[in-house]
Amino acid sequence: MKEEFAVYGLSESVMKVVGGLKILFALMLLVGIWVPVLVLPAAAGMAVLMTGAVMMHVKVKDAPQKSLPAFTMLVMSVLVIVL
Template sequence: MSYIIIALKLIVAISLLNVWLIQKDKPTKWRGGNAQNIKEEFKVYGLPVWLCYLVGTLKVAGAIGLIVSIWVFSLERPSALILAALLTGSILMHFKIQDPLYKSFPAFLFLLMCLAVAFSGFIVL
């Protein structure tokens, strides 16, 4: 397995785990609207709080799946594609509330990384 793909997996996974487990209650410049935490961010997007828990669970599971996929290859594509779908949703929510483009940059960058991981068998890195 390419060291670049392993690095991409770790960058995405550790970043998402940080956002959803460590920084979830802290304000950042990347949050949608003027939200101070993840729950507020979902409210700004007009989404119910239960969806915040569902998305968080899926993102944490996907991030763990990416890490485990370093050794269990069969988890690679499903984990990366689930995260890619969720990250696409993040980008769309930023556009929905007309956030400045820079706020969706992390989601866009991680989306590209997830797609590179998911389709790494088709590209040469």
């Protein structure tokens, strides 16, 4: 993962922040099963992160299948927000 962030021109500290936010938002989505008020901010945060991930894949001209997981998570996050 460290090498991937280096290819994107991002530092190790950015990698740690992004990783921490992903874990935080994922936990918020899980806890949102019992505390529904957490679902919308968690899904919105995840959508922002996944938008950035897809944009970085496009920036470095990765193959489309490499950005598919981030794009799929983006779509699911938007669906949670909209529905």
